[in-house]
Amino acid sequence: MTGNPVAAGLRQSGNLFAFFIDVVKAVPRRPFQIRELIQQAWFISSVSILPAALVSIPFGAVIALQLGSLVRQLGAQSFTGAASVLAVVREAGPIVTALVIAGAGGSAICADLGARKIREELDAMQVLGIDPIQRLVVPRVIAGMLVSVLLNGLVSVVGVAGGYLFNVVMQGGTPGAYVASFQALGQVPDLVAGEIKALVFGAVAALVAAYKGMNAGGGPKGVGDAVNQSVVITFMLLFALNFVITAIYFQVVPQKGG
Amino acid sequence: MGVAVRVEGLTKSFGAHTVWADVTLTLPAGEISVLLGPSGTGKSVFLKTLVGLLRPDRGAIWINDEDLPSLPERRLYEVRKLFGVLFQDGALFGSMNIYDNVAFPLREHTRLSEREIRQLVREKLEMVGLLGAENKLPGQISGGMRKRAGLARALVLDPQIILFDEPDSGLDPVRTAYLNQLIIDLNQQTDATFLIVTHDINTARTVPDNIGLLYHGHLAMFGPREMLLSSTEPVVRQFLNAQRIGPIGMAEEKDATELEAESQSGVRLPPLPPIPYQLQPSNGQYRRAERPPGQWCYEHGVTPPPGSFAAEVPA
Numbered sequence: 001m002t003g004n005p006v007a008a009g010l011r012q013s014g015n016l017f018a019f020f021i022d023v024v025k026a027v028p029r030r031p032f033q034i035r036e037l038i039q040q041a042w043f044i045s046s047v048s049i050l051p052a053a054l055v056s057i058p059f060g061a062v063i064a065l066q067l068g069s070l071v072r073q074l075g076a077q078s079f080t081g082a083a084s085v086l087a088v089v090r091e092a093g094p095i096v097t098a099l100v101i102a103g104a105g106g107s108a109i110c111a112d113l114g115a116r117k118i119r120e121e122l123d124a125m126q127v128l129g130i131d132p133i134q135r136l137v138v139p140r141v142i143a144g145m146l147v148s149v150l151l152n153g154l155v156s157v158v159g160v161a162g163g164y165l166f167n168v169v170m171q172g173g174t175p176g177a178y179v180a181s182f183q184a185l186g187q188v189p190d191l192v193a194g195e196i197k198a199l200v201f202g203a204v205a206a207l208v209a210a211y212k213g214m215n216a217g218g219g220p221k222g223v224g225d226a227v228n229q230s231v232v233i234t235f236m237l238l239f240a241l242n243f244v245i246t247a248i249y250f251q252v253v254p255q256k257g258g
Numbered sequence: 259m260g261v262a263v264r265v266e267g268l269t270k271s272f273g274a275h276t277v278w279a280d281v282t283l284t285l286p287a288g289e290i291s292v293l294l295g296p297s298g299t300g301k302s303v304f305l306k307t308l309v310g311l312l313r314p315d316r317g318a319i320w321i322n323d324e325d326l327p328s329l330p331e332r333r334l335y336e337v338r339k340l341f342g343v344l345f346q347d348g349a350l351f352g353s354m355n356i357y358d359n360v361a362f363p364l365r366e367h368t369r370l371s372e373r374e375i376r377q378l379v380r381e382k383l384e385m386v387g388l389l390g391a392e393n394k395l396p397g398q399i400s401g402g403m404r405k406r407a408g409l410a411r412a413l414v415l416d417p418q419i420i421l422f423d424e425p426d427s428g429l430d431p432v433r434t435a436y437l438n439q440l441i442i443d444l445n446q447q448t449d450a451t452f453l454i455v456t457h458d459i460n461t462a463r464t465v466p467d468n469i470g471l472l473y474h475g476h477l478a479m480f481g482p483r484e485m486l487l488s489s490t491e492p493v494v495r496q497f498l499n500a501q502r503i504g505p506i507g508m509a510e511e512k513d514a515t516e517l518e519a520e521s522q523s524g525v526r527l528p529p530l531p532p533i534p535y536q537l538q539p540s541n542g543q544y545r546r547a548e549r550p551p552g553q554w555c556y557e558h559g560v561t562p563p564p565g566s567f568a569a570e571v572p573a
Contacts, residue, residue, distance in 0.1 A: 115352070116351075116352070119347065119349060119352065120345045120346065120347065120349035121349050121350075121351055121352070123306065123311050123343075123345065123349065124343065124345055124349035124350075124351075124408075124411075125351075126309075126311060126335075126338070127309050127311070127338055127341055127342075127343045128338075128362065128363045128366070128367075128411075128415075129335045129336070129338050129339045129363075129366070129367060130335075130366055131331075131335060
């Protein structure tokens with residue numbers, strides 16, 4: 001490797017993209033690893049459901065808190081619910097989902113594949129005539145996408161419920177107004193866009209984790225480094241992607257109340 | 259019958275560092291070859307290149323008239339089924355027990371019923387002496403057992419070419435002796451082509467039909483066992499007899515001044531030790547690749563070192 005950090009960065013991006021193409025090409029290849037997919041989906045959800053729910057309750061509450069006093073001064077208390085839905089479904093849901101998938105699911109995938117790599121299990125698998133991308137990575141990426149989409153639904157519900165509880169119980173808002181204003185700013189395409197985001201984020205998190213894990217080197221420390229890098233890279237990619245998808249969404253779908 | 263592997267002008271480098279260049283050799287079909295070399299000369303890299311896990315910079319690896327490095331990925335996975343590889347630590351799948359590990363290639367590549375699989379797996383496990391440990395996980399057994407389980411898994415698809423990555427590293431001398439005997443017996447039973455990568459001198463002197471020596475980025479010599487054991491070429495001689503005197507230094511190679519100082523100080527290499535008998539199959543039967551002791555020396559007019567092939571019974 002040359003010492004040029006720009007070239008090194010570009011090479012990494014190129015390799016990651018090539019890996020992504022390899023995974024896409026391996027998706028339709030038979031036999032599809034349904035067992036591995038179910039196991040991985042179960043595993044990822046088991047490590048991410050609880051943290052996702054616990055993160056989204058305070059998130060909904062914080063939005064209610066931020067809006068509470070301002071909205072009261074403007075006399076627009078009945079719109080707290082609208083703002084809450086907008087913030088949680090459009091932004092917080094996918095982002096919380098992404099952070100949890102990358103932090104809990106992705107790091108576990110990366111550590112698992114990294115350990116297999118340094119124990120030469122992946123080499124052994126290739127020598128036994130089995131492509132680890134088809135056998136191990138594809139089910140993990142699909143599981144990541146699936147769980148991410150479902151998790152996004154959970155985060156949205158729990159986040160809105162958290163905002164509701166905070167608004168109604170702590171701030172003295174009326175339950176009817178909170179629920180009735182859901183439709184004021186939010187619309188169904190918001191939910192669709194949120195789910196699409198979650199789908200993309202889940203795929204990216206699992207892909208980066210698998211790429212980093214399969215390219216771990218240099219013993220146990222190498223695996224630790226790979227996990228660390230995979231989480232950092234995923235976070236950066238996800239926030240950048242979130243911006244791009246949101247920008248496109250605003251161009252494509254007309255907004256209410258704008 | 260095994261398949262010959264013809265390697266031509268193979269070169270591999272990582273970045274600016276050349277691991278080895280222009281390696282040309284033929285692993286004769288059905289024979290046992292050993293690849294020796296000081297630590298860090300890329301023996302394991304060579305082995306991984308042979309099975310297509312690493313792509314060489316240049317050169318060809320011919321197996322049944324197919325050049326491995328230039329094959330498309332799909333075909334590569336097919337050709338790899340000819341290979342069985344024993345990795346250094348066995349490379350067992352940590353999430354499966356020993357039985358499932360050995361059954362794995364059968365379940366992936368064949369349509370055998372579970373009963374037939376059970377029979378084949380038991381047969382291979384018996385061969386490596388692991389019957390009774392089927393339900394243990396790789397983490398629960400010793401390093402030697404992991405190696406043997408890895409060997410059973412490598413053998414289960416009846417490979418034509420079997421590669422061993424340091425089968426004796428981390429094993430005690432007794433276990434090494436058992437494993438060496440197992441290698442000889444396996445070669446007799448399967449007639450597959452074997453390549454053993456090692457730096458254990460005793461293994462190299464008694465097990466193989468052919469020896470190769472990687473040193474300083476190239477293949478120093480490759481040929482029949484007796485040819486290398488009777489060779490007076492400095493590098494070969496130093497390594498095969500584990501001497502300090504010679505071109506190989508503590509850090510890679512000695513420089514010219516060191517070598518000169520060495521030759522001026524008047525130290526001489528001790529005489530070549532006698533060539534030992536090759537290990538025989540344990541059932542006393544003939545092994546196809548076996549040659550009578552001393553035949554190569556006789557045919558090539560080389561006088562073996564005194565005391566070679568003495569009447570001592572091989573262990």
